[in-house]
Amino acid sequence: MPKSTKTPPLAPVVAGVEAQALAVRMMTMQADAGLTIAMRMPILMKGAMGDSSGQREATKAVVEKVSAVMESGVAASCAAAAFWWGLALNPLAQVDIAEASAKVVNQSLEPFSRRTRANAARLGRRR
Template identity: 80%
Template sequence: MAISNKRLRSVTGAGVEAQALASRMMTLQADAGLTIAMRMPMLMKGALGDSRGQREAAQAVNEKVSAVMESGIAASQAAAMFWWGVALNPFGQVDFTEAAAKVANSTLEPFSKRTRANAARLGGRSRKG
């Protein structure tokens, strides 16, 4: 039995989203590990009274809080856009897999952006992407 063009586009779209999600996760994990490794000595000094380490700790907490808030908004917006699409086109083909991958991608973007910037800043390299 042949696969219809709509089904093929749906599978391709979900595959592209899943690949982008996997790529983002791998990059995020690498940058997060690098950031943690470079921050630990600074945070240890901050615990002993070093002002630079204390500033770094405060910055880390502020970044986490803002990333969580931004991530929640992005996930809500992506989910809302999906459901608006379903509501406005009730008889269209719905691809929950692609929609879930899009929501996950938009949820990770704030964290990805911050970990990439922190890894670049702490590692002393120029930021790309």
């Protein structure tokens, strides 16, 4: 029986690439967040004792988290809306829900990823 010369569909490959990129982003964020927490704790302890630089760092941490949550919500909404609009405008297109979901998650994690990377770099060179 002759082998088929058809190429396999690329959708599973693309979804796998998106999932792998998501896993790498999550591991990098976890490492950066751990470093940031470890380097921020002594500064926050000083702030608890009345040091103004520690109190500024605590304020900065809270403001960053609130703005990251807001930006993440907007990014996730935009990515989901782009998926649904694309589906509505081209209903006959092949749709891969796994790939679309991974894209939405990647877009929603971008603000957190950017901030954790920046904080780890900033606090690492602080000394």
